[in-house]
Amino acid sequence: MPKCLSDDAISQYHREGYYFPLPVLCDEQVATCRGHLEAFEQSQGEPIGGALRNKSHLLFKWIDDLMREDALLDPVEDLIGPDLLCWNTLFWVKEAGSESFVSWHQDLRYWGLDTHDLITVWLALSPATTESGCMRVLPGSHVGELLPHADEYQADNMLTRGQEISVEVDEALAVEMPLKPGQASMHNGRLAHASTPNASADRRIGLSFHYAPTKTKQVVGNWDSAALVRGEDRYGHFTHTPRITRDFEPAAVDFHERASTAVRDVLFTGAEKVRKTL
Numbered sequence: 001m002p003k004c005l006s007d008d009a010i011s012q013y014h015r016e017g018y019y020f021p022l023p024v025l026c027d028e029q030v031a032t033c034r035g036h037l038e039a040f041e042q043s044q045g046e047p048i049g050g051a052l053r054n055k056s057h058l059l060f061k062w063i064d065d066l067m068r069e070d071a072l073l074d075p076v077e078d079l080i081g082p083d084l085l086c087w088n089t090l091f092w093v094k095e096a097g098s099e100s101f102v103s104w105h106q107d108l109r110y111w112g113l114d115t116h117d118l119i120t121v122w123l124a125l126s127p128a129t130t131e132s133g134c135m136r137v138l139p140g141s142h143v144g145e146l147l148p149h150a151d152e153y154q155a156d157n158m159l160t161r162g163q164e165i166s167v168e169v170d171e172a173l174a175v176e177m178p179l180k181p182g183q184a185s186m187h188n189g190r191l192a193h194a195s196t197p198n199a200s201a202d203r204r205i206g207l208s209f210h211y212a213p214t215k216t217k218q219v220v221g222n223w224d225s226a227a228l229v230r231g232e233d234r235y236g237h238f239t240h241t242p243r244i245t246r247d248f249e250p251a252a253v254d255f256h257e258r259a260s261t262a263v264r265d266v267l268f269t270g271a272e273k274v275r276k277t278l
Ligand SMILES: O=C(O)CCC(=O)C(=O)O
Pocket: 092, 102, 107, 120, 122, 133, 134, 135, 193, 194, 195, 206, 208
């Protein structure tokens, strides 16, 4: 019996490679999460960026807690089973009026993970609309071979290497995934997706969680980490990330350095240019 998704939602996800919207947080919880993020940014004097964007559950307790919430894990379990790792947590912030965009790409082309079952849950902490540059997907593109990509390194591209599908994408087939604050979308790690700049007056804040079955292997890097967030890990392919009890615990900060460096090395494998941070 599925825990929360309808049979139609499950069929749609498997057929099209995405599903939205999922209700995850109420308005008060969104305000608390956004408040945590923006208080941190204010203390740093700059928007979240660089390595802090990546594997953020090792640094911020509210993200570690959120990553384990039933509202996120139940729909994921309905789709890929009860033994779940969270490989990564990643911020996607486009400032108000910024030119930041995301080119058409398929994540599993770059992540070194051997699974076809990885699900990205993308949670909106501010309105994700056509105007603010919500995510767009190409239905059904998760099936079959991964498409060829080229590295474009555009300054405003939020992707590490500006990776972009190098065959023509028929934009007429794209579906937008608008979300209200507190709602999330889910997409398969092989699904082609992209997003346009933020022409709105608010920041577009997304936080993504990458969930995969415990049998997944890292086949490009020699070492990788993931949090065991539900069930049992009978495979042991990843070092489990420590569960933190407060923000910036020294041991977890050291672990974050090692873990985010390992992800960066995998993402840049075969690239011509390497950025120092993600
Ligand atoms: O936030 C965006 O616009 C793109 C996000 C994305 O590429 C992803 O979650 O894999």
